[in-house]
Structure formats: C-alpha cells, structure tokens
Amino acid sequence: MPTFIDIHEGFHGVTQDQFDEAHQADLDIQAEEGVRFERAWLDPSSGKVFCLATGPSMDAVRRVHARAGHPADETYEVPLEVS
Amino acid sequence: MPTFIDIHEGFHGVTQDQFDEAHQADLDIQAEEGVRFERAWLDPSSGKVFCLATGPSMDAVRRVHARAGHPADETYEVPLEVS
Numbered sequence: 572m573p574t575f576i577d578i579h580e581g582f583h584g585v586t587q588d589q590f591d592e593a594h595q596a597d598l599d600i601q602a603e604e605g606v607r608f609e610r611a612w613l614d615p616s617s618g619k620v621f622c623l624a625t626g627p628s629m630d631a632v633r634r635v636h637a638r639a640g641h642p643a644d645e646t647y648e649v650p651l652e653v654s
Numbered sequence: 655m656p657t658f659i660d661i662h663e664g665f666h667g668v669t670q671d672q673f674d675e676a677h678q679a680d681l682d683i684q685a686e687e688g689v690r691f692e693r694a695w696l697d698p699s700s701g702k703v704f705c706l707a708t709g710p711s712m713d714a715v716r717r718v719h720a721r722a723g724h725p726a727d728e729t730y731e732v733p734l735e736v737s
Contacts, residue, residue: 576697586734591736614732647702651670654693
C-alpha cells in the first residue's frame with residue numbers, strides 16, 4: 572500500500588484538543604476510503620500540519636481530508652523510506 | 655526532547671541506495687549534536703524529502719544536515735502529535 576505525506580496550512584495556535592478532534596474526523600471515515608492515517612504533527616507557530624498515511628491512492632487520501640472538512644494543501648507519494 | 659520535521663528539495667530521481675547513503679551521513683554525526691533522526695521519506699517525482707527528528711534545538715538538527723552536505727530547505731518544530 573503506498574505511503575503519503577500531506578501538508579495543511581493555517582493551523583496557527585491550534586491546541587492539542589483541537590488537533591485530536593480534527594484527526595478523529597479523519598479516523599472516523601478513513602476506512603471507507605481504505606486509508607490509514609498513521610501519525611500527524613503540528614507546528615502551531617507556522618500553522619503547518621504534516622500527516623503520514625497509507626492508502627490505495629493519493630486521491631483516496633485527499634478525499635478523506637476533504638470529507639473531514641480540512642482538505643490538504645499539498646500531498647506527496649513517498650515510495651522511499653529510511654529509518 | 656523537541657520533535658522536528660524538515661523538508662529538502664531537489665532529490666529528483668534519487669534511488670533507495672542514494673537515499674540510504676544520504677541518511678547514513680546524518681546518522682554518522684547526529685550523536686555529536688544530540689540529534690536523532692527517526693524516519694525520513696522521499697518522493698523522487700517532486701524531489702522532496704521529509705525528515706522526522708528529535709534533538710535539543712532546531713539549530714542542532716539543521717547543523718547535522720548542513721555538516722552532512724544536504725542542508726534542509728525548511729525546518730519546523732512540531733510540539734503537537736497525534737497517532
């Protein structure tokens with residue numbers, strides 16, 4: 572299953588509770604698109620969110636975020652990984 | 655220990671071996687700066703690399719990449735995380 576990273580803008584000053592709530596909105600519907608959001612990170616100063624997901628296609632990942640009310644600004648397929 | 659995500663540009667068409675080698679250059683010196691690169695992902699189409707790291711400061715993370723020969727284009731501290 573391909574891996575994706577996406578970036579959201581505009582999350583300035585967002586709290587952990589608000590971040591949890593936004594993430595939960597993705598989790599609630601991700602199975603309908605065959606997507607799994609693995610982790611996400613937020614910088615409240617720059618307002619950027621980075622999400623790590625797997626799914627059948629970039630469109631499927633983007634659809635979950637759009638349906639959850641926070642469409643991604645950028646999405647990248649990342650076929651190479653190191654750890 | 656704070657968490658950081660950074661972005662590198664220009665890694666178009668990079669192979670897994672080349673990615674491994676670039677990452678190893680970070681791992682070889684990261685302890686000198688108190689940094690730990692946890693994971694990194696690469697999209698050879700857009701040429702973007704995303705690195706997840708912990709370390710004492712943003713400067714320390716940026717220093718490791720600069721000393722390894724691939725300075726980051728953008729670095730963000732990400733104090734909030736969901737999983």
